[in-house]
Amino acid sequence: MTNAAHPDLVSLQTPEPSRLLRFEIWSGHKAAQARLAKALGGPLPGICKSADLGAARLIWVEQNTWLVRTSPADGDETLATLTKALGKDGSATDMSGALRRLRINGPGWRTLLTIGGVFDAESPTFAPGCMAGTIVAHSPVRYDVISEDCVDAYTPPSYSPDLFGFWCEAAERLAKAR
């Protein structure tokens, strides 16, 4: 059965834990971004964008602020790389464990994210390489679109049991409604 046959097909997966770093630039923006691009192997994603740079996933989260998701093994080295590249134009902070990630697979992720939400997850402009922060079921959440059939959702660990439970129930309803 092709996925298209079931537009609402969706499955939830809790990926392996990873290291999470945060860096912010407060001065010398162009030069700092160039240094970081060289150090990380590609241009920093723009506003509300995300991208794979080498083995890391960069996500724009706030003005002049990015999150870096990397493997537990690369965590410390990446933190040092960021600190060096930033120099006096910014700083990096270890945030590992501060957000829990859920991967939502299947073409139905857009429908799933409209349930209990206020964000237009079904808009074609919300394409791979886009990020969005919003609120679902009283919980703060950030989406990172990985591919047309896959999105990552981040929320603080304290909110994750209830929020991921909410999405499990919603996914079951979508399955049963088919």
Added chain:
Amino acid sequence: MLLIACPNCGPRAQAEFTFERPLASIVTPTETLPDLIHKLFTRENPRGPSWELWRHTYGCAGWLKVHRDTHSHQISAALPVDMETPS
């Protein structure tokens, strides 16, 4: 529920935002007491357009200045907070 065009994230539902205060009520720590009392403890409270400070709390956590009519709710501008405020 308002639709506010966040300068970073585009038009988003009011549920993602928090109203902080009128722009005129922003007080810096070095303000004199009379200025602080005027800004913090009185309001023009207009029934019409006025500049307000909002935060895109659940979006980009950024702060924006919104020019909004408190009666019709028509929003004529939403700008990053450090931009020059047009008259």
Added chain:
Amino acid sequence: MQRYSALSLLRGGLNGQKSWQRAWRDPAPKSHYDVIIIGGGGHGLATAYYLSKVHGIRNVAVLERSWIGGGNTGRNTTIVRSNYRQPALHNLFEFSLKLWEGMSDDLNYNVMFSQRGAMFLGHSDSDMIRLAERGDAMRAAGIDAEFMTMDQLRKKLPLLDLSDKARYPIVGALNQPRGGTARHDAVAWGYARAADALGVDVIQNCEVLGIDRVGGRVTGVQTTRGPIGADRVGICVAGNSGQVAAMADLRLPIESHLLQAFVSEPVKPMVDMVIMSQSIHAYVSQSDKGEIVMGGDPDLYPTYSQRGRPDRIEGVAGQCIALFPALSRLRMLRSWAGTTDMSFDGSPIIGTTPVEGLYLNGGWCYGGFKATPASGWTYAHTLAKGEPHALNAPFSLDRFETGATIDETGAGPMPHHR
């Protein structure tokens, strides 16, 4: 004033309702009054009534821009109680509660003041300590406050969710037996009729456009029906206080916000008390027509639109169903929103202003209906004597400059943190 009674109804029934007179006149404005009250809501009309009844000042006009009782008096959840923690507040609201208990007979107009009990639910031990503190403060001021046991709750409110699978399991409640509800429209009409009978001119469709001053002293007002002179002018337009005060170049410590409420379709009796909660910011009661009246937090941003945001109503529906699961299948019949005068400590402002002869009654946030009689009584005293009564002295306009604020919730100066 024609006396209302069962007898009068009997006579009306026999003569085809011919015997009923007008409840209040529709006088044209005179050129000058001793006192003008701007705003024909419950507070304004009560002020006029007590000015004439208590202080014998009859040359009074109440100027209402549209129809009396059309502001917040006509759009609140009709709860009457005095279960406040801060002394200045519970003293004022208790004085009001005593006036409520005599109001229908005093005005000869049944305002249907129903003392079925107003209570706060507690959902944790810390809630119960906060409620005990509130109750002890009330009892120390001679106000009725008592705990209800779980058995009493179960018997009195069988549909309350007392199970422990609730998000905030209920562990007890603090009740004020003399609290309850009243018919809001009847309060405005009752005071208007009684004040009119004592000679007060209740003038509708008369919007104030300007406040005249000579040498820093008030001399009268400009209205859509011409200028009207007065020795003293009392602003009483909660929701629009800032607009009217601006006519006298006054900036107030008030921001206009919005509070929504809604009712269900009418059903037979289901909820027999007024229920509030220490952890869940919602309240539930049932009107005499059988509608369940529900409300909760304000919309938390400045607006004069009187149009609420739907997600607030949705949140309050969830809170009320959490308290009474059986409400889920009832349908919302009507929702509305009032413009609330949010002051910067959550307490009202009743007193003098820097402009001589100009007085202010406002800042009631979302708690003005219960204060209607005491607000009228103390404002009448202030307008008659030129200085506040002991009950409203703490609620001065300049308290934010001095720092002597009265903050029931301790939420601080920002209205949207309230």
Added chain:
Amino acid sequence: MSGPIRLADGGLIDRSRAVSFVFDGQTYQGYGGDSLASALLANGVVLFGRSFKYHRPRGVMAAGIEEPSALVQAGSGGRYEPNSRATDVFIYDGLQSQSQNRWPSLGFDLGGLNSLISPFIPAGFYYKTFFGGPKLWLLYEHLIRQMAGLGMPPTKADADIYEHRAAFCDVLVVGSGPAGLAAALSASAAGSRVILAEQDERLGGSLLTDPATIDGQASDLWIAKARETLMAAGGRILTRTTAAGYYDHDLVNLVERLTEPGQTPGADGLAQRLWRVRAGKVILATGAFERPRLFEGNDLPGVMLSGAVRTYLRRYGVRAGSRAVITTDNDDAYRTALALAEAGASIAAILDSRPADGVHSALVQKAMAQLPVHFGAKLIAAKGSAKGLKGASALIEGKVTALDCDLIAVSGGFSPVVHLHMQAGGTLAWDEISGSFSPDQTRQNQTTVGAAAGADGLSATLLSGWSKASAKAKAKAAPTCASDDDVALNIIADWEPAPQASLKKAFVDYQNDVTAADLDLAWREGYRSVEHLKRYTTLGMATDQGKTSNLVGLARLAKSEGRPVPSVGLTTFRPPYTPVTLGVLAAEATGAHLDPRRRPVLYQTHAAEQPIWQPVGYWHRPRAYPMGNENLHQAAHRESLTVRTKVGVTDVSTLGKFDLSGPDAATFLELICATTVGKLAVGRGRYTIMLREDGMVMDDGTVWRTEENRFLLTSSTGGADRMAAHLSYVRKVIAPHLKVAVANVQEHWAAVAVAGPLAKDVVAAVLPKMAVPRHMSLDVGDLAGVPTLTLAASYSGERAFEIYAPSDQIAPVWAAIAKAAREIGGCLYGLEALEILRIEKGHIVVGGEIDGRASPHDLGLSKMLRPAGGYIGATALQRPAFAEPGRLQMVGFEAVDGSAIPEGSMVLTAPKTLPVGHVTAAGLNVIKGGSIALGFLRDGFSRTGESLIAWSPTRNQTAEVKVTAPVFYDVAGVQYRD
């Protein structure tokens, strides 16, 4: 005369699908597609309910959602719901329904006695009696409440679930009549993303009542094709979906009913779904309501709106009567007369209130040729009972004429449905001739089309929908209809009842029993604004919200005022358009999911110890770890004693934590903290307090300098979210120029506190390679491969440490520390013990002494305030009130006779006097015993040693206390040193 019957054929119902249902205990048979009303009429049922006040017998008057009288209870247990309109319930196998508001039965209702005493209970009677004080009123009220209300209330929790969905589109079309479908097709053709919402079970709207030929084909084919075209273009079609509310910036709430009242839902368990639709443009194709007319007995069973009679005939194959009288002020009712005649009914008379000399349309002329038509004529009174109509009397050529009939079809003209247009912020235009308001100016992107916009006739309706839906639409491409389907209304509004009609029995608001006489009485008594009239008589305040009554009432008020209708004004249109189930508003955010339950990372670890839990905002934290059959108090005392004498371990992961890095980090912190923090050496920490802008204490915590340009700031769990917003406001609005990054690391770091005389031994055991930091110092370490940061901070007053580690690696850290502590006699302790310990030390806490009203001076912290000032709150603190006598100042209380001091109690100088203070937190001397407390006392600093009473009348407890300094243990602070 036979009353209502099912015709042998015809209608859009599915005669192959029989459906059995129950009404008032009797089983009936209907067909697929029947409403409860049509199915009951088909079975000859005439009596549907009783009115609210006089309990008068009521039949069904309309065929749609505007029905005021035929209200039923449906379903049972967790699916029971009252007050459903029989016209808006589509029957399904097993439907259980009952009539309402009658006792003992619908046929014999004691409430009917009210109509006997009706002269003595006119509108507003209850304001004029029931005097004698609140106690007496409670007795009267008890009876009134039993009589009031309509259906019985539900008594069970909901058996089903509800869901919210966000949806976005370019064009939302509300209503799928000819105008709505044309609009949807037009927008879709122009490439817009379209959502079409229809409250009925099927698409078509007025075409279901008056089938027509559109673009050369039968309308039901045209409708089916329109559906396919829209679906193919990716449009979303939602039937059984009501546009309930139009909110700011073109947000419309659509309520999709997936089940009928009482019906078991499908596999997904959903009863209803709420769509929050943000639309670029909203097309309102909501049609028009037919208005009733004023005549005596106009509420009797058998009196129906003319369009409804035609709907029951054409859509449901039900002929509502065998001999009909038609009373009308427009041409539309002639279609009903002709349709009835065609279905074998006889027409007693068509009473047309319009003048005889008017130009008559082809339709009218056709009727005049075969039916008794009388111009300038109107109905005086209907005669009948709960069993139906017996006849009527009419004014024909000025003469009172008796008529024999079992059905009266009424048409008082049509009112465009303007509710959503007005909710969106719009104005109305008044047309005196037709007596109707239609949409005029708009404030948002709403556009009204078809009958709702006052379009007259089917072709105008189709053109209006097609052309207004998109700028690109070409008029010539609009769907067209056959000429004889294009019937103009030619309304000439006639509000006046016949002079002979008794106004006491001429109803304006059927459900609330408001008569024309009531309106006149209210006007005479001075209730002359439309809002006063409405609120005094309860006109338009019933469950139909005045859909059929508002305009009739308004017209009568205008006549009394001698002013045109628009100048009298209109009441406000507010959501919802039709009543909305509370469950779908709440969706899943109720019951156990009302709010999120924020779980600490170590939740499972704690759960294994079966602690007593305590809610702290959205969090749940362990309150105590009872051993054996200890109760809370015993466990907490043991735990606090163990901390004082050996060592205790507790989870402090939920504290607010912020990482501030950058050259201006210290400068930034000096804005936030009211104490001196800038000069902290690397590796050192200090207690601090944060003030609100008005100078009051907002929160407290500690500041640590972990690197030259990096600080860690902690704050309370309860105040963490507020502190995060405050820091962001100061960083990005007050001081955007500072070079500092402020990161919320509340859930990056988890933290385990170890406190007690043996705490340093536990730390040394689990972190052997790290030198044990001295009080208010920190050091980094490694615990079994997990990077740690150890802060030597004490909340309990003992020598204590907080060992931080990344939250996803804290479990082994906790396990190692707990094991090491237990091995030397230590134990776990919870919030209750922590509370006892911190009270002994006089440490203040958010929600206790930090009550939002206390200034730093009131809390005895004046000495800690940074003399140079420059921190947030410093300026406002200069206000005079904070230095005046009589302030509530923080003190300690010690029980004189050892009895427990009630927490939250009032502090009095003597019995029966007004309180001079109150207790904020009550505890005990852990080691030497005796109960102590913290609290506030007027001028407390100068009253040490005074004897007072701590009194709690609500718990009838009292304790004699002595005022002390607010610290009871290790005043010199010796315990912190090794």
